[in-house]
Amino acid sequence: MDGFRYPQFCSLARAAEILGERWTLPLARELMVGPQRFTDLRRRLPGLSSSVLATRLARLERLGIVAREQLPPPAASTVYALTEAGRGLEPLLREAMRWGVRFLGPPQAGDHFEPDWIPLALRFLARTQATPARSFEVRIETGGSPLRVHVRGGRSGTKISEAGPPFDLAFSAPPLVVLGLASGALDGPATLHGDAVRFEGEPEAIRDFPALFDLSLPVP
Amino acid sequence: MDGFRYPQFCSLARAAEILGERWTLPLARELMVGPQRFTDLRRRLPGLSSSVLATRLARLERLGIVAREQLPPPAASTVYALTEAGRGLEPLLREAMRWGVRFLGPPQAGDHFEPDWIPLALRFLARTQATPARSFEVRIETGGSPLRVHVRGGRSGTKISEAGPPFDLAFSAPPLVVLGLASGALDGPATLHGDAVRFEGEPEAIRDFPALFDLSLPVP
DNA sequence: CGGAATCCTCTTCGATACTG
């Protein structure tokens, strides 16, 4: 009842027993964005049935990777959040996301997409070696209030933070355009001056933007 | 026929599709040790049937993660080796191994164990922050010829290499004793002077050995 | 909203046996 067991004395096998179940990795990614309600998770993971979701959450809770929390009265509801052990998955998810980029390819019909995957991806795919000393405020248009991410290159790699600090260039674009700019799949200057994007600051800075990330997408 | 597909435009989902199948992660770990024959893999992964192994290898080969190679005439035989993309799994496996340590626990009856997992684990679990400037030659007793690993602490983290360079302390021990010493689960000085271990050099250096690794096992 | 319970289908696993 507690999943498959690899008969091996190896910590990688233990990790694989937990994470190797279907949907567990995408589920962990969603929780990495922030605490979510059961219904949020169902919406964000189309194809995942409620019974399987309940099973996965129960197991992760039992293992101490996820914890339920009660939201304060106004919005009284249960949310699922990562525990310490769950947040410890970040390096693993980061490397999985990096490795998977080579298999990403262009979006397929029916593929789901969440705007707030972009801030997560920028965080996970930020270069850790020296990058150009440029700073950006990226505003991701979601339909609702834009997500804001501050991106700063530097000697010790790219740093991602909440919006706020000064910037060379701020630009506002739809999620997939941000991804295209970060990967270099879209031509920076042309896109910046196109209809879909608004910006303020130094437009030339956009040329350095892709260098801040480890993200090379096959051009669609 | 090509496995489950998560309907998501996300590189983590692509990685999960490939690595989420049963046995794939342990299989990748075995290939990370070095190229292996079909039969080697069956022996090293008890419980994995030949048909499933063949299926996994075929898929990984099709995806360009594993390649067959022919050994030169004397030992004419096929081996499976990681390609570039396969070797690119190292950071992911490293983080999975690190994360899984918290679930490792003591060996269970029936758990399989390969001596050469120890060099791999030392490599993957080496600390990346500053560690004590001590160097060790670790000789892992396998029953056959000992595996040798050179471990050196320093300002930029622990470095693992083939045996060779000078050392403060060299010691020879069975695999699980090496693991116990690295994790701190075994008392260094007592173990070193016990029956199971032979050493040369500065015995006091053993006290610094656990500090060179990110490995804290729950004491059995 | 947040699940638990059912039911049914479809994989997939693992064992075994067999072959070049």
Next chain:
DNA sequence: CAGTATCGAAGAGGATTCCG
């Protein structure tokens, strides 16, 4: 040695329904 072929059993997945 390096697989393929076959097969029965188990389990996972998905849809749906119902309930607090």
